Amino acid sequence: MSDLTLTTTRQRPFDPPDEIAELREQTPIHRMTYADGHLGWIVTSYAAARAILADARFSNRPELMHPLIPARMELAGDQALRVPPGFFLRMDAPEHTRYRKLLTGQFTVRRMKELEPRIAEITDSCLDAMEAAAKPVDLVQEFALPIPSLVICELLGVPYEDRAQFQEDTKVLVNLEIKAEDAMGAMTRISAYLYGLIQRKRAKPEDDLLSGLIENGELNDEELTGVAFLLLVAGHETTANMLGLGTYALLTNPAQLALMRDDPSAVENGVEELLRYLTIIHLGPVRSALADVEIEGRLIKAGESVAIHLPVANRDPSRFPDGDALDLTRPATGHLTFGHGIHQCLGQQLARAEMRIAYPALLRRFPGLRLAISPEEVPMRSDMSIYGVHRLPVTW
Amino acid sequence: MEIKADTTVCIGAGMCALTVPAIFDQSEEEGTVVVLDSTPPAELEDAVRRAVTLCPSGAISVV
Ligand code: HEM
Ligand code: SF4
DSSP states (O other): OSOOOOOOOOOSSSSSSSSHHHHHHHSSSEEEOOSOOEEEEEEHHHHHHHHHHHTEEEEEOOOOOOOSGGGGGGTOSTTTOOTTOOGGOOTTHOOOOOOOHHHHHGGGGGHHHHHHHHHHHHHHHHHHHHHHHHHHHEEEIIIIIIHHHHHHHHHOOGGGGGGHHHHHHHHHHHTTTSSSHHHHHHHHHHHHHHHHHHHHHHHHHSSSSHHHHHHHOOOOHHHHHHHHHHHHHHHHHHHHHHHHHHHHHHHTOOHHHHHHHOHHHHHHHHHHHHHHHSSSSSSSOOESSSSSEETTEEEOOOOOOEOOOOOHHTTTTTTTTTTSSOOOTOOTOOOOOOGGGGGGGGGGHHHHHHHHHHHHHHEEEEEEEOOOOOOGOOBBBBTTTTTBSSSSEOOO | OOEEEETTOOOOOOOHHOOOOOTTEEEETTEEOOOOOSOOOOGGHHHHHHHHHHHHTTTTOOO
């Protein structure tokens, strides 16, 4: 046993819990007790995090993984967490490779650049709606959620009319507080919908990613459903939370906000810095050792789980000096916010394109944008697997 | 400097193409790395080294 368990309680909204940041000052890898009593590890240094994420001796298969926090207990165990066909995030190579290869061509830097005009149109229409609404508005509902939601639905070819149900269901999936059966229910509903959509596209192909994958012929309908499911869930709340939390961070750092709004040359790196500073995947990822592995002088035994604490690793002073400060001009590339190794985020270039367009567009449309409540009152998603704000009431 | 790329391990994350677009591209079909110039000019060598460290899969290296 180790006295250490994973806390999700933060002292300040943008900083990871002090207890975990302090661990990094001691050693890069610590013993930690998981919610099911498993004695595993937590990794807090940048170098060790990178090394483990790039190491094929660590598996991402769910049946090997132990739950980090009690809210995830019911979801653990091989029954509930068998990998559905096509859900390649939780597969290891070479199974993972087969899917990833089919998709990378759709997510290249060039492809994402081609999507930019459409992203800009979607952003403008959301800003128009926001401008027309009665103040104050919730920035999450009017801006942060609809933009990525519309973009990913468009990329996949999911009709806009169907997205309300999706947002409900994906919210359930990433909420740590909900019961396992509710999560399973939402998963089943999303999958059933996507399966139907794939049938429709098979009968009547269109110019979208799903139709392209169907035409390619490599995947059967169950596998296609899993892939579509993964893209939809992974592309939905992640970027949404970056947009909401990032705006909150900028509103409380006016000098940084001014840079993002007024200096087009600051935007690209500014987005990288927001990604680093906010590290919204804040409770993992978790990997399990397939063999005994020695890292930083510690022997991780086969079968032990390792939690990579990305927010703390991304503030490691040996990689990012003064890492607790938000500074849009610092060299911020190389952060681990999108992971590292074979699972590094497939949608990262899409997420970058969305943020590079959306933050400046918002701040230029509403130069007087400000919080409509006091900063301490902003409800934070401390308990969710993706960090962010539940609501962000703003006015201008 | 000479760049070597292994498309069998490349996962198409695009960090190379994002970092040094003059040297790296991604194939239209598979999205895997395409080296446009395997002997980059001296002024791009630092950027190429940065791309090598940023690549998540170890697919590119320099000798
Ligand atoms: C700011 C927004 C985003 C963040 C912070 C983010 C973060 C991440 C992270 C950390 C991983 C690796 C997980 C692990 O190693 O266990 C990942 C994987 C993934 N992401 Fe993202 N993501 C974002 C946006 C997106 C978008 C927009 C899409 C899709 C269109 C997407 C699709 C995926 C997929 C499919 C994977 C699995 C890749 C694989 O296993 O090979 N993500 N993401
Ligand atoms: S950065 Fe690495 S994995 Fe990504 S496309 Fe380039 S070579 Fe492939």
